[in-house]
Amino acid sequence: MTTHLTLGPVLFNWSPEKLKDFYFRIADEAPVHTVFLGEVVCSKRQPFFAPHLPEVAERLTAAGKRVIFSSLALVLTKREVDLVRDLCTMDDVMVEANDLSACAQLIGKPHAIGPFVNIYNEGTRKVFEDQGATHISLAGELSRKSLAALAKDAKADLEVQIFGRQPLAISARCYHARSYGLAKDSCKYVCEKHTDGMDLDTLDGDPFLAVNGLQTLSYTCANLIGELADMQSMGIRHFRLSPQDTDMVEVANLYRSVLDGIAEPQSATEKLDDLVEGMPFANGFYYATEGVKAKGQIEEFGI
Amino acid sequence: MSHSLKGPVAPLSPVLLAGMAIRPLPYGLIQPLFNKAIAQMHQQHPDVFDRLIPLGSPRFLIDPIDLPFSFIMDTRPTAPSLTLLDKQEDERTQNIQASIRGPLLLLIELLEGRIDGDALFFSRDLVVEGDTEAVLGLRNAVDGADINVHTDLLHIFGPLARPVDGAAQLAGRLFNRFSKDLNTLSKATLAPLQRKCDAQAASLAEMEDTITALKKQLRRRSGKSA
Amino acid sequence: MRTEKLELVCPAGTPAALRAAVDAGADTIYCGFRDATNARNFPGLNFSREEMGEGINYAKRHEAHVLVALNTYPEAGNPEPWHQAVLDAADLGAHALIMADVGLLDFASKHRPDTRRHLSVQASASNPDAIAYYQDRFDIKRVVLPRVLTVPEIAKLNAQINVETEVFVFGGLCVMAEGRCSLSSYATGQSPNMNGVCSPASHVRYEDKGNKLVSKLGEFTINQFRQSEAAGYPTLCKGRFVTQDKPSYLFEDPTSLNAAEFLPDLMDAGVTALKIEGRQRGKAYIAQVVAAFRKAADAAARGEPVPPLGLETITEGQRETTGAYNKRWQ
Numbered sequence: 115m116t117t118h119l120t121l122g123p124v125l126f127n128w129s130p131e132k133l134k135d136f137y138f139r140i141a142d143e144a145p146v147h148t149v150f151l152g153e154v155v156c157s158k159r160q161p162f163f164a165p166h167l168p169e170v171a172e173r174l175t176a177a178g179k180r181v182i183f184s185s186l187a188l189v190l191t192k193r194e195v196d197l198v199r200d201l202c203t204m205d206d207v208m209v210e211a212n213d214l215s216a217c218a219q220l221i222g223k224p225h226a227i228g229p230f231v232n233i234y235n236e237g238t239r240k241v242f243e244d245q246g247a248t249h250i251s252l253a254g255e256l257s258r259k260s261l262a263a264l265a266k267d268a269k270a271d272l273e274v275q276i277f278g279r280q281p282l283a284i285s286a287r288c289y290h291a292r293s294y295g296l297a298k299d300s301c302k303y304v305c306e307k308h309t310d311g312m313d314l315d316t317l318d319g320d321p322f323l324a325v326n327g328l329q330t331l332s333y334t335c336a337n338l339i340g341e342l343a344d345m346q347s348m349g350i351r352h353f354r355l356s357p358q359d360t361d362m363v364e365v366a367n368l369y370r371s372v373l374d375g376i377a378e379p380q381s382a383t384e385k386l387d388d389l390v391e392g393m394p395f396a397n398g399f400y401y402a403t404e405g406v407k408a409k410g411q412i413e414e415f416g417i
Numbered sequence: 418m419s420h421s422l423k424g425p426v427a428p429l430s431p432v433l434l435a436g437m438a439i440r441p442l443p444y445g446l447i448q449p450l451f452n453k454a455i456a457q458m459h460q461q462h463p464d465v466f467d468r469l470i471p472l473g474s475p476r477f478l479i480d481p482i483d484l485p486f487s488f489i490m491d492t493r494p495t496a497p498s499l500t501l502l503d504k505q506e507d508e509r510t511q512n513i514q515a516s517i518r519g520p521l522l523l524l525i526e527l528l529e530g531r532i533d534g535d536a537l538f539f540s541r542d543l544v545v546e547g548d549t550e551a552v553l554g555l556r557n558a559v560d561g562a563d564i565n566v567h568t569d570l571l572h573i574f575g576p577l578a579r580p581v582d583g584a585a586q587l588a589g590r591l592f593n594r595f596s597k598d599l600n601t602l603s604k605a606t607l608a609p610l611q612r613k614c615d616a617q618a619a620s621l622a623e624m625e626d627t628i629t630a631l632k633k634q635l636r637r638r639s640g641k642s643a
Numbered sequence: 644m645r646t647e648k649l650e651l652v653c654p655a656g657t658p659a660a661l662r663a664a665v666d667a668g669a670d671t672i673y674c675g676f677r678d679a680t681n682a683r684n685f686p687g688l689n690f691s692r693e694e695m696g697e698g699i700n701y702a703k704r705h706e707a708h709v710l711v712a713l714n715t716y717p718e719a720g721n722p723e724p725w726h727q728a729v730l731d732a733a734d735l736g737a738h739a740l741i742m743a744d745v746g747l748l749d750f751a752s753k754h755r756p757d758t759r760r761h762l763s764v765q766a767s768a769s770n771p772d773a774i775a776y777y778q779d780r781f782d783i784k785r786v787v788l789p790r791v792l793t794v795p796e797i798a799k800l801n802a803q804i805n806v807e808t809e810v811f812v813f814g815g816l817c818v819m820a821e822g823r824c825s826l827s828s829y830a831t832g833q834s835p836n837m838n839g840v841c842s843p844a845s846h847v848r849y850e851d852k853g854n855k856l857v858s859k860l861g862e863f864t865i866n867q868f869r870q871s872e873a874a875g876y877p878t879l880c881k882g883r884f885v886t887q888d889k890p891s892y893l894f895e896d897p898t899s900l901n902a903a904e905f906l907p908d909l910m911d912a913g914v915t916a917l918k919i920e921g922r923q924r925g926k927a928y929i930a931q932v933v934a935a936f937r938k939a940a941d942a943a944a945r946g947e948p949v950p951p952l953g954l955e956t957i958t959e960g961q962r963e964t965t966g967a968y969n970k971r972w973q
Contacts (some may be wrong), residue, residue: 188820190791192799198772215772218779232766232822234716234836237746241780251687255825255834256719263720282826283819283880287973289893293886298973314893315885316864318857319629324828325886325893332829377689398832404861405829409846464658464694468687471677547857550845554686560925561687618854 115346117373118119118147119187119366120273122251122356123154123184125281126326127305130163136362137170141177141281143363145354149174152184152201154212156327157194158301160186182208182249185216188284188328208253221245222359229253231273231285236264241267251354254280254336257402258344265348274345276338277365277386278356279311279331280396280405281325289325305325309359310393321394321417332405333417334396337386339379340411341400360389379411389413444486444501451488455499458564466494468558475551476506478516481524489513515547527556529564590613644801648944649906650916652710652809653933656688656923663696663930665705668937672702673710673741674922675839680728681712683763683922685838696735704810708738714763714920715839716744716822726750733758741768741787743822749779761785761809765822771803778806785809789821791967794905800961807915808953812902813919813932813954816966818880818895826879830861842878851876858882898964903952905968906943923931 121140123297124133124166140149151167151174153160157174171181175374185198195215202209211217223290226249232237233250242250251273252264290312291301305312311324312330326329335358338345343354353373355365371377383395394417398407408416459466469475469492480487489500489511502511517524519542527543545552652714653669655661664672675681675691690698693819699709711732717725725744729751732740739759742748743766751760755933764787768774777783784809801808819826821835828834831846835874842860850857856868858877865877875881900920919932919938935952942949955963966972 187774187823190796195770210943213770213773214776215767215770218772218776228531230823232716232744232836235719235722237717237722237750238744239746241749255823255828255837260719266720280825280829282829283824285894286967287818287894289886293889293891293893297971309859312886315633317629317867317883317885317890318634318864319885320863322863322884323829328761330826330894337918350699372798399825399828402704402832405825406862467691468677472686480751521678544851549847550686550843553844557656557685557687557923561659563659614853620853622854 115351117342117346118352119369119373120148120251120352120354121146121150121362121366122275122278122354123152124157124312124357125241125279125329126309126329126357127156127159127303127358128309128359129271129306130166132171132309133163134166136357137212138173139363141163141174141179146179146354146366146367148180148182148394149331150184152226154187154307155329156193156288157186159303159305159327180208182204182210182226184228185212187212187228188286189213189215190286210249217242217245221394224310225333226301227270229249229417233264236259236267239264239268239270249273249352251275251352255405256350257401258400259402261345261350261400262348264328265350268349271352272350273333273352273354274358275336275354276342276369277354278336278358279334280336280399281329281356282323282405283332285328285330288328289330290327293325302316318368332396333381333394334408335390336397337383337395337408337412337413338397338400339369339383339386341404342369342373342379358390358393360391365389380409383415431625444503448501448607451499451501455490455497459494459497461561462496462564465558465562465564466492466551469551469554471495472551472554473514475514476556477551477555478511478513479524480504480516480518481521482518483520494521513547514614515545515549515551517543517552519543523634528559644913645970646910646915649914649940650809651892651933651936651940652916652918652973653936654814654919654922654929655698656683656685657926658690658694658698658701660922660924660926660929661709662701663926664933665702665707666772667930667933669707669933671708671710671738672698673712673918674714674765675714675811676728676732677841678724678728679715679718679837682714682835682839683712684715684761685923686844688923692731695732695737699736703736710739710741710761712741712763714741714743714765716836717747718837722746722750726754727754732868739784739811745780748777748783752781756782759784759786762806763787763822764817765787765813767820767822769820771800774800774804774806778804784840784871785915787811790817790819790900794908794912794968801913808829808913809916810902810909810914811900811905811920811966812909812917813902813936815878816895816900816920816964821900822878822910827902830863830879840877840937847877869872896964901952901954901963901968902965902968903939903949906939906949911944 174181185201186194189195189198198216202216210228211220212230219404223246226247227242228248229251247270249271254275277301288298288301290305291298294304305327311326314323314325316322321333324333368382372379372382395412395415396406396408399405476491477490478487479490485504488501489502491498523542650670652671653664653676655664655672661672676691676916677691703707713728725747733755739761740751741761741763743763760783762768762777762783766787768786769789774786787809790811825834833840833843835841846861848859856874857864858866860877865882868874875897881897883890884893886893935954939949
């Protein structure tokens with residue numbers, strides 16, 4: 115059975131130059147099948163990379179990658195509504211909807227649905243499939259049991275995030291700005307200082323979460339390397355790598371080699387551990403327990 | 418295990434003194450009253466016990482810290498019971514899911530649903546141990562019924578209810594007054610001890626800060642995003 | 644379009660609370676069944692089928708409506724409890740069903756088309772295109788708006804949609820987009836979306852360290868209180884955490900929403916109904932809050948200034964906030 119690695123949208127506020135270099139290298143070197151492009155977290159960041167998108171998309175397509183444009187996760191203002199409408203009415207591009215406003219525009223044409231749209235059960239999956247969804251990236255909170263039930267009889271391709279900090283929440287309020295004593299309207303884009311998110315610790319010094327502007331992520335890095343075979347047996351064939359500020363080409367190579375049976379999950383995890391500089395791994399959601407926990411193959415790399 | 422190590426310390430209060438006074442009474446005399454009380458509650462408010470079924474009908478230790486005895490409350494809807502337990506006995510043999518400790522008057526407020534679910538945890542005077550969920554369940558179940566300890570419990574005394582009620586109200590007024598006096602007395606007695614405790618707490622806090630700082634340094638990541 | 648008289652929508656976690664809310668002047672009560680089908684699946688709370696039927700009848704006798712919240716996301720492979728809850732709530736005479744899940748809305752619109760459908764705040768539909776989607780597909784009659792919109796934004800939204808809007812005016816405040824938050828399940832394995840609980844009591848612990856009281860959720864310290872400080876429940880997003888070496892209430896201060904002062908503005912903005920949060924609160928709390936808001940809503944309907952509510956004592960020493968209704972909140 116053919117399996118595909120996909121590269122999720124960059125969730126952090128990287129500079130346009132950094133993003134360009136990143137995607138050009140992905141185009142040339144990374145064994146990924148699909149690349150999701152676009153700003154998902156904060157509409158204030160969107161204007162900076164937008165002018166470079168056509169060039170980057172072209173380069174990725176020329177390198178044989180499928181490009182899908184991701185829409186905003188939280189759509190509140192008129193400007194944000196218009197951004198989503200414009201994206202969804204573009205011809206000949208595939209769009210990933212991360213809010214119902216995008217789903218509404220995309221009815222009747224093939225499209226993708228991102229992890230910020232709630233699809234928790236087969237009834238909901240079917241409604242979206244009937245509206246034209248052909249690719250569904252599932253929420254990180256789902257357990258093995260739920261994934262198996264969702265994969266049964268699915269018409270759309272299902273995708274699960276296997277690497278990267280786990281998105282946990284989004285808010286109208288900007289916590290990065292708040293941490294710097296700034297208002298959202300005059301945030302000075304302080305989120306650009308933390309290319310992997312800003313650490314949030316408990317009062318007794320334990321690492322807990324990571325802040326990325328309006329978004330809150332896990333401190334831990336998802337790693338479902340030991341569950342790849344299990345998910346394939348359910349019929350899930352697309353696996354998302356969510357970009358962190360590390361060598362993502364090497365990350366993709368490691369997962370690819372495990373999928374191809376060339377490397378063992380254990381040895382690949384040791385190399386991944388070096389790549390993320392000791393950021394603890396987690397896969398608890400998969401086992402229907404605390405998301406922060408690390409079970410099975412990655413247990414000794416947990417928090 | 419001495420009960421003085423667990424939960425809040427009994428405030429020097431009229432309840433504490435009254436408890437010491439009834440201590441010599443054999444449990445055989447008091448227990449039947451509580452049997453009657455729980456039977457009454459079961460009859461009048463069966464839904465309280467129904468609401469606890471999804472939580473596995475827990476057994477609670479209810480510890481009025483100003484009395485010399487505690488209660489074991491078993492919430493099985495078929496055979497609920499409220500059993501007196503001498504504080505000298507080992508609670509660990511009692512197979513309880515959760516315990517609630519606090520001054521008697523506060524526990525009565527809890528039983529009557531006058532303490533809010535969210536507020537249950539705010540008060541330092543109530544200490545909940547074990548299965549927090551079971552305790553919240555009990556509070557919610559009790560709130561769903563209209564329990565009034567004042568009238569429901571006095572029912573047990575039958576025709577004597579009215580004079581008892583009158584006596585209770587008079588006692589209540591005296592009680593409040595007495596309570597204030599005792600509070601002043603206990604503060605004066607405990608002041609030197611309190612100063613010593615404060616000094617120890619300060620040095621403990623300092624040590625904790627050091628540990629927190631060390632944890633941060635020990636983190637394996639090179640601190641790229643920290 | 645200006646609203647003439649605001650509908651007061653009040654919470655009830657038990658039949659006693661339902662009666663208290665009706666007696667205190669609620670127009671509408673919302674409640675849920677005693678299982679994971681609703682987002683306040685707290686121990687000892689909620690209604691059996693029989694209690695729901697009695698509650699609906701009690702409300703009807705007093706010319707009030709009952710809304711049944713079925714606002715969690717059905718578990719994959721196990722939709723039956725949610726489907727049954729839709730059928731039962733409708734057959735018991737619920738005025739409307741409050742739902743968030745697209746699949747469940749689909750089921751309800753097919754199997755009980757005549758029972759009104761309201762879109763739960765858990766769907767976090769915050770823009771006209773999303774709301775229009777739910778109206779076109781599932782004929783929803785009302786949307787409960789996320790607690791992230793300012794009053795002018797609500798007015799603009801109402802001008803672009805033609806379903807009723809219901810907004811929160813009092814009680815606990817979610818700071819994250821509702822229905823899109825898995826902070827609780829990250830720390831405890833249980834989430835609002837799947838289990839109907841946030842920061843569940845089963846994972847709460849208090850540790851008395853002598854000089855301070857530590858509140859924990861799962862493995863994590865959520866807050867610490869000095870002896871003189873009032874301790875709080877460790878709701879994850881109301882905790883004190885450290886970023887940039889500074890401890891702070893980064894997500895939200897431990898505040899409680901009170902938007903009473905905005906009632907006239909909300910009428911101008913075309914809002915249909917006011918919602919009070921707190922199905923987990925006691926009946927005494929509910930009676931007091933509902934009575935205060937009844938007075939306030941009636942005063943606003945007469946064009947009079949909103950009287951002081953006198954609810955400071957029941958917000959548990961927490962400060963009050965007007966939340967996102969005020970733009971500075973963001």
